[in-house]
Amino acid sequence: MIEPVQPKYREGQRVCALADLYNDGTYPDLPVETLLVNKGTVGEVVQCGRHEEMNIPVYMVDFETKRVVGCLEEELAPAS
Numbered sequence: 001m002i003e004p005v006q007p008k009y010r011e012g013q014r015v016c017a018l019a020d021l022y023n024d025g026t027y028p029d030l031p032v033e034t035l036l037v038n039k040g041t042v043g044e045v046v047q048c049g050r051h052e053e054m055n056i057p058v059y060m061v062d063f064e065t066k067r068v069v070g071c072l073e074e075e076l077a078p079a080s
Contacts, residue, residue, distance in 0.1 A: 007048045007057040007073075014079035015061060016042045021069055037063050042079045 009015055021037040023030050030036075037043075043063035049070075051058050059071045 004050065004055045005057060007059075009045050009048065009057075009059055009073070009076065009078075011045050011048060013045045014042060015045060015059075015071075015076040016040055016079045017063070017071070018075055018077050021071065021075065026070060036067055036069050037065055041065060043069075 017037050017039055020035055020039050023032055023034040023036055025032050027034070027036065041063050043061040045059050046062045046068065047060040049058045049060065050056065051072075057073060059073070059076065060068055061071050061076070062068045
């Protein structure tokens with residue numbers, strides 16, 4: 001069993017995208033590879049879940065673009 005990684009970010013925390021984020025198929029109304037969020041876009045963590053197989057945190061982030069996107073820790077940084 002993989003030991004769980006403790007979340008780095010908390011609900012309500014402001015974060016920014018470290019890279020452009022594209023649709024990986026989780027937005028069924030948009031084509032795969034559609035740009036969802038530009039690098040540097042600020043958002044707020046609205047929920048923290050866990051990737052079942054890898055046992056790592058997955059953050060639901062409500063970005064300024066009015067899109068809620070699932071993100072991994074390496075895709076985020078604290079907003080200044």
